[in-house]
Amino acid sequence: MDIRLPLPAALRHRVESEEYLWAYFASHLLSPPVVWAIWVFAIAWMSRADSPEDLQFALLFAFAVCAAPILFVSLMVRNGRIGDLHMRESRERYIPYTIAIIGSMCCLALFPRIGAGPILHVLTLVTIVELAVMLVGTLVIHISFHAAGMASIISATALMFGVKQGLAFLPVLLLVVLARLVLRRHTGRQIMLGVLIGALTPLAVVAILGAII
Secondary structure, three states, rough: OOOOOOOHHHHHHHHHHHOHHHHHHHHHOOOOOHHHHHHHHHHHHHHHOOHHHHHHHHHHHHHHHHHHHHHHHHHHHOOOOOOOOOOHHHHHHHHOOOHHHHHHHHHHHHHHHHHOEEEEHHHHHHHHHHHHHHHHHHHOOOOOHHHHHHHHHHHHHHHHHOOHHHHHHOOHHHHHHHHHHHOOOOHHHHHHHHHHHHHHHHHHHHHHHHHHH
């Protein structure tokens, strides 16, 4: 049975041309804005399940950092200004990254007013630093944001809740990496750079905070 038959014609043509339906959907469903939005709610729940302030902050973060850039990209795709949601050209990523950074900084500015927990404060700082590094890095080479996003989740979760909890996300990272390679969206070098940036950013932010405090 051909599972691609019920798909709309445009989508069916696309996935048939790319040959791997599972990789196409994995790449979309596990895109950085999606996994980060889910992750911030999970962090808010795990850190202080009885705190409405944490959930309010998670909602703000999900909109300002995750949804706003996607809405912009979707509009640009519709207008023909960007090729697709994955922004294959590096120049297409500059404005969405900037929107996400501005959104993260707004979350950071509103943090004292909302009164969310300290873990979400660290998460926001990690987000700002990682997005800034990705933006600067994109000027030089096309880095895999998919790989960076999942690697940062593993690293940050391990720091906040333990190595075992962090490594629970490792299969998801491997699936994302395999999907991006299968679809030829990135080279192995671009993916490795993404993984390194994602894994090291939380460690660097926590180390700097520790030195300051």
